[in-house]
Amino acid sequence: MNISQQREAARPRARGTERSVARRAELITIGRKLFADTSYDALSMDDIARQAHVAKGLIYYYFQSKRGYYLAIIEDSVADLVTFAASGLELEPMDRVHRTIDSYLRYAEHNQAAFRAIVSGGVGFDAEVHSIRDGVREAIVATLAEGAYGRTDIAPLARMGLLAWVCSVEGATLDWIDRPELPRDTMRELLVKTLGGAMRAIEELDPAYKTPDPARRGD
Structure with a gap:
């Protein structure tokens, strides 16, 4: 069993x-x-x-x-993050993106061992922890797509562009919690600006996916 x-x-x-x-x-x-x-x-x-x-x-x-x-604990704590990321529909798109990234960083900061387990794979090669990680990734990609493009059913190129950004955020966040030299607000703004770069690259390759104005300006 x-x-x-x-x-x-x-x-x-x-x-x-x-x-x-x-x-x-x-x-x-x-x-x-x-x-x-x-x-x-x-x-x-x-x-x-x-x-x-x-x-x-x-x-x-x-x-x-x-x-x-342990898995029940990780699932429960990650559920809070995913639920929070999926909420806030009343916010402006980029405000929602800012809040999602901030909540992600807060989770990593206050649940460091669990975050490392999720991102790094957990106990050995743990398929269930990988599944939890993949679920978080998809939830964040969906939140970003909804905020940027007004829908979650985006083309493979757009999805891959956002997923690549999420994966890079995982690595950067791991380093940040090990060496917290940047304040969380600065880290959040850095990630928001790199997201703008990812969105502009998506638009360049597929003009159907317009970059939201704040991200286009790098604001």
């Missing part, structure tokens, strides 16, 4: 009562704090149980394994 099947098997009993649902959510909240700046390998199940002030068996009951617990 793989980890997805294990988690699915655990969910029905975890959802049996409101109390168990709340307890599971509480354990995830605790785990987010524990793993925010500590890598997966650095914490044993005994460490987790001791710091969370719970019996180790309770974590196994809800999540089946340490890895299951």
